[in-house]
Amino acid sequence: MKKLQNIPEPSLRRLVRYYHLIKGLEADNNETVSSSWIALQLGLESIQVRKDIQYTGIAGKPKSGYNISELKNAIENTMNWNNYHDAVLAGTGKLGKSLLMYDSFKNYGMNFAVAFDTDPSIIGTEINGIKILPIDKLSNLVKRMHIHIGVLTVPAIVAQEVTDMMVEGGIKAIWNFASYQIKVPENVYIVHAQFSQSLALLTNKLPQLK
Amino acid sequence: MKKLQNIPEPSLRRLVRYYHLIKGLEADNNETVSSSWIALQLGLESIQVRKDIQYTGIAGKPKSGYNISELKNAIENTMNWNNYHDAVLAGTGKLGKSLLMYDSFKNYGMNFAVAFDTDPSIIGTEINGIKILPIDKLSNLVKRMHIHIGVLTVPAIVAQEVTDMMVEGGIKAIWNFASYQIKVPENVYIVHAQFSQSLALLTNKLPQLK
DNA sequence: TAGATTGTTAATCGATTAACAATC
DNA sequence: TAGATTGTTAATCGATTAACAATC
Numbered sequence A, B: 001m002k003k004l005q006n007i008p009e010p011s012l013r014r015l016v017r018y019y020h021l022i023k024g025l026e027a028d029n030n031e032t033v034s035s036s037w038i039a040l041q042l043g044l045e046s047i048q049v050r051k052d053i054q055y056t057g058i059a060g061k062p063k064s065g066y067n068i069s070e071l072k073n074a075i076e077n078t079m080n081w082n083n084y085h086d087a088v089l090a091g092t093g094k095l096g097k098s099l100l101m102y103d104s105f106k107n108y109g110m111n112f113a114v115a116f117d118t119d120p121s122i123i124g125t126e127i128n129g130i131k132i133l134p135i136d137k138l139s140n141l142v143k144r145m146h147i148h149i150g151v152l153t154v155p156a157i158v159a160q161e162v163t164d165m166m167v168e169g170g171i172k173a174i175w176n177f178a179s180y181q182i183k184v185p186e187n188v189y190i191v192h193a194q195f196s197q198s199l200a201l202l203t204n205k206l207p208q209l210k
Numbered sequence C, D: 001t002a003g004a005t006t007g008t009t010a011a012t013c014g015a016t017t018a019a020c021a022a023t024c
Helices: A009-027 A035-042 A046-055 A068-079 A094-101 A103-108 A135-145 A156-169 A195-203 B009-027 B035-042 B046-055 B068-079 B094-101 B103-108 B135-145 B156-169 B195-203
Strands: A085-090 A110-117 A130-134 A149-152 A173-176 A189-192 B085-090 B110-117 B130-134 B149-152 B173-176 B189-192
Touching (some): A009 A068, A009 B195, A035 A046, A046 A068, A085 A135, A085 A156, A094 A110, A094 B094, A110 A135, A135 A156, A149 A156, A173 B195, A189 B195, A195 B189, B009 B035, B009 B046, B046 B068, B085 B094, B085 B135, B085 B156, B094 B110, B135 B156, B156 B173
Parallel strands (some): A085 A149, A110 A130, A173 A189, B149 B173
């Protein structure tokens, strides 16, 4: 049984980059990859790559490096991407719809079981095969289906209200796209996914780039 | 003239959260906010909030705290959100389209001037008032219009090719949504915005939450 | 064997936190 | 004035990096 270790957030982010990099390698038929090659591609130091990979629990071989498919599996295991977990999405506006249309989340551990909205004109319809139900059914359905992941793509003004419904239903992790500081009990985990947060990293650097 | 300081990424991310929090405060008519109140709302320590705010260059008042509108402005200045910069988007698939439809980027320092794609059936049309042009015009147009921000929402397989066009045209910052490790010269800044990166932070924690 | 690469242990660096002085 | 809150300086903590031994 693998011991669960808290992997630093920067390491998790880099591991995803390694993952996408070596997926490209698999296509050509390479078998191994070295930390220094990964580092070179990503502009990092090889020791940092080795440290990050150690968090996944696999070992490389001196001289040859890491087995590519083993490393790929190890990252998938670390991220829990080797199987997927049901999720609900609340708020089928432009962004919500776009996420529902995106078919690749299953490769990243998540599957939309059902979506919720308040707009009577779309309730009962489907987006990409995913049924849209009225928001007041959220809490009960989530409880009944034992769903633990909620994706929040509602307007800021109702973000807390919908969050409370999710928490009431037993949601344990919220992927929050709403520009609102939702409050949750201590045992609920939030990942902030606002575009503004990511974009801030870019716009903040602009004066130094021109 | 404010000195440019490199603000740590975690601080930038938290500052965006403070920003959304105090925007809610402005609506009610509060005038000041304390670091301890912000910290309480976000589950942080007040000293960390004060440290982050110091990066924006403003000073608070002992006993009363920070002036809310001053703090809001200071964060906007730090992120360069007080005016906006033209950007181009390449790849008008589901995600690209959804970003073009999103009208709030102007509030976060960015404005789509034009978009690019390869699909002849949509070239020449507009999405949300933004013209879609053939990708081979990208480099020249970007150069001519002095655009410095590129948003990459193309399939992984062409990500490097399109990146090269952007770089050739003089793009200095790339907001990359493609699941591909694009390579750029040292003077080009990349922000990784893949859903998988953000989602990894959530799925990695799942075993501890259930 | 020699050389390349991993993995361990220790050192460094930078971000966070603590203590407390300054001040409104 | 007393008390609340900021801001500074120092201490701590955790992530990154360096040095080098282990090993294929």
